[in-house]
Structure formats: structure tokens, C-alpha cells
Amino acid sequence: MSVFLYMYYSINPLVILLFALATYGLSFLIIQYRVEHFIYKRINKIYKDITLLESASFRKNSITTDMATLTKQIDQFAKGKKLEIETLKVREEYRKEFMGNVSHELKTPLFTVQGYLETLIDGAIDDKNVAEKYLTRATKGVERLIYIVKDLDMITKLEVGDLSLNQKDFDIVQLVQSVFELLEMKAAKKQITLTFDMDYKNPIMVKGDEERLQQVLTNLVVNSIKYGREKGTTEISIETLVKNKVIVRVTDNGEGIAKQHLPRLFERFFRVDKSGSRKEGGSGLGLSIVKHIIEAHDEKIYVESELNIGSEFSFTLEKA
Structure with a gap:
């Protein structure tokens, strides 16, 4: 003091x-x-x-x-990492399933060809009838392999943008008619009727790669025949969606698809039937190719299906 x-x-x-x-x-x-x-x-x-x-x-x-700010940031980080880990796990499962499907699709025709050729080498080639039959079957196995490889090559080119589209104006009604004529005999084996929803008297001109879009329609109609019921119907309708768009619908009354399978329907080699019998044949790449071709046109593809009732695949196109 x-x-x-x-x-x-x-x-x-x-x-x-x-x-x-x-x-x-x-x-x-x-x-x-x-x-x-x-x-x-x-x-x-x-x-x-x-x-x-x-x-x-x-x-x-x-x-x-401010500890609240730090806590918030750490919480956001943790949630992001958790989502990233879950995504990686799902992708890893898809990768394993994809590799298994690829090996199965390639293994079956390879082993078939190998079996026939080994039989011929062991002496069956001396029997003209047996040799001809086995060579024919081996050829079919090789054709299936080429078919799968070509489809894989096309998907890869579509994904990386290497497959150029030859876009032009054409009549989509005429294209559907040509697809019907192409698959008429295949549908007749199951007594499935291929039809339009109405009588299209005037052409409907759209813009796109006619050859690729024919492949799209062919794949969709072939699937509707494969999984359609005996004496069933595959119907195609072409509707004006907006001023410059049309939507093409492919509808069948087949076995349908369960809702849980719809999100993965366009994946490579994905099959609803997990039995692995592959009784219906095909490369397992059809719908994946369809999706990539439609997306290459900057358009959208949709699917609606109900089990034991039927399915509807639809895609948009630009009007000419």
C-alpha cells in the first residue's frame, strides 16, 4: 500500500x-x-x-x-468416410460377382469346344459323321465366344465414347416393323404375337443411329420373347412425350421381374435367375448394351415390371 x-x-x-x-x-x-x-x-x-x-x-x-464447429466437421468427415467405405464394399461385391459371371460365360463355351476337339483328336475324327457333328458344335461354341467378346468390346467403346454414332432422320414405325419381321419366326415358336398398340398410318420421324436403335429394339423384343409366356403378346407403342420427344414402349405379359432386381437390371452379366443354368442363352450383355446405346444418344431408358404380370421397357428419342 x-x-x-x-x-x-x-x-x-x-x-x-x-x-x-x-x-x-x-x-x-x-x-x-x-x-x-x-x-x-x-x-x-x-x-x-x-x-x-x-x-x-x-x-x-x-x-x-469453437469446439462445436470442430465437432461438426469431424462428424461430417466420419459420415463421409462411412458412406465411402459402404460404397467400396458394394462395388467390391459387384466386382466379384462380375468376375464370376465373366468366367462362367466364357468358361462354358471354352470347355465345350475343348471337349469336342479332344474327342476328335482321340480318334473320333476318323468317323466322318461324328467328326462333322462335333466340328459343327465346336463352331457354335466359338461363335458364342466371339459374340460375347464383341458385346464386351461394344460396351467398352460406348463407355469411353469411342463408338461413333451415325445419326440421321428415319421412320421409327418402319424400324419397329422390320424388327417384327426379323423376329417373327422366333416369336411363333412360343406363339407370341408381335404387335403395335394401334395402327400407325403416318411415319414418325426421329433422329438417331438407325442401326444401333434397331439393335436396342431387337434386344428388348428378344427378351420379351425369351421370358414371355406361351401365347402371350409383345406390344410396342410410340407416343409423343413433349414437343420434341417421343417415347417408345415395349410391353409384354411375361413372367415379370421382382422389384429388388430392377436397380441392377442393366449391369453387365446380371441375371435375375441365380441358378446359373443359362437355359435361355444369350451373352448376358443385351440390356447393358441397350442402356449404353440410349445414353450415347443423350436419352433415357426406363423399366417397370411386376412379377407374374409383365414388364415394360421404354426409351426416349428426339423427333426429327
Whole structure:
């Protein structure tokens, strides 16, 4: 007290006040710096540990002491990582299933060809009738292999954009009619009727690659025949969607598809029937090719189906 009383009476009170303010300001800055540095080191360690932000970019930003903000960021990071891990797990399952399907699709015709050729080498070639029959069957196996490889090659080209489209104006009604004529005998074996929903007297001109879109319609109609019921119907309708778009619908009254399978229907080699019998044949790439061709035209494809009732595949096209 004596020291302060002495200073009060011997020194100007304004000087004391200024000294007090300066001391307070300096103390505040030192403490603030030390506290921020203390918190910064620990928060920065957390950021580094979870790699939420690069330490370099973190240093550029003002250091926050708001724990709620940090907690929110860490929570967002954790949710993002959880979603990423789940996505990777799903993709890994798809990859394993895809590899299994590829090996199965290639293995069956390869083993068939190998079996027939080995039989011929073992002496069956001396019997003209047997040799001719086995060579014919081996040829069919090779053709199936070529078919699968060609389809895979087409999908790859469509995905990377290497397959150029020869777009022109053409009559979609005439194209559907030609597909019907092409598959008429195949449908007749199951007594399935291929028909339009109405009588289209006038042409409907659209823009696209006629050859590729014929492949799309052929794949969809072939599937409707494969999985259609005896004496069933496959119907195609062409409707105006908006001013410059039409939608083509392929509808059947076949066995239908369960809802849980619809999201994966356009995957390569994906089959609803997991028995692996492949009794219906085909490369297992048809719908995947259909999807890629339609998307290459910057259009959309849709599917609606109900088990034991039937399915409807539809896709849009630009009017000419």
C-alpha cells in the first residue's frame, strides 16, 4: 500500500492509468497467443490424424476455438468416410460377382469346344459323321465366344465414347416393323404375337443411329420373347412425350421381374435367375448394351415390371 500511495502522490495518475492499460493489453495479447497456440497444436493434431484438412491450408485459416464447429466437421468427415467405405464394399461385391459371371460365360463355351476337339483328336475324327457333328458344335461354341467378346468390346467403346454414332432422320414405325419381321419366326415358336398398340398410318420421324436403335429394339423384343409366356403378346407403342420427344414402349405379359432386381437390371452379366443354368442363352450383355446405346444418344431408358404380370421397357428419342 505504501508503494502505491507513494506512486499515486508522486506520479501523475494519467501515467499510471496508461501504464495499467498497456500492461493489460500486453498481458492479454501474450495470454491470447499462448492459449491459441496451445489449442492450435492440439486441434491441428486432430486434423492431421483424420486428414480432414491439409495442414498447409489449415494454417492459412484463422484458428477457431469453437469446439462445436470442430465437432461438426469431424462428424461430417466420419459420415463421409462411412458412406465411402459402404460404397467400396458394394462395388467390391459387384466386382466379384462380375468376375464370376465373366468366367462362367466364357468358361462354358471354352470347355465345350475343348471337349469336342479332344474327342476328335482321340480318334473320333476318323468317323466322318461324328467328326462333322462335333466340328459343327465346336463352331457354335466359338461363335458364342466371339459374340460375347464383341458385346464386351461394344460396351467398352460406348463407355469411353469411342463408338461413333451415325445419326440421321428415319421412320421409327418402319424400324419397329422390320424388327417384327426379323423376329417373327422366333416369336411363333412360343406363339407370341408381335404387335403395335394401334395402327400407325403416318411415319414418325426421329433422329438417331438407325442401326444401333434397331439393335436396342431387337434386344428388348428378344427378351420379351425369351421370358414371355406361351401365347402371350409383345406390344410396342410410340407416343409423343413433349414437343420434341417421343417415347417408345415395349410391353409384354411375361413372367415379370421382382422389384429388388430392377436397380441392377442393366449391369453387365446380371441375371435375375441365380441358378446359373443359362437355359435361355444369350451373352448376358443385351440390356447393358441397350442402356449404353440410349445414353450415347443423350436419352433415357426406363423399366417397370411386376412379377407374374409383365414388364415394360421404354426409351426416349428426339423427333426429327
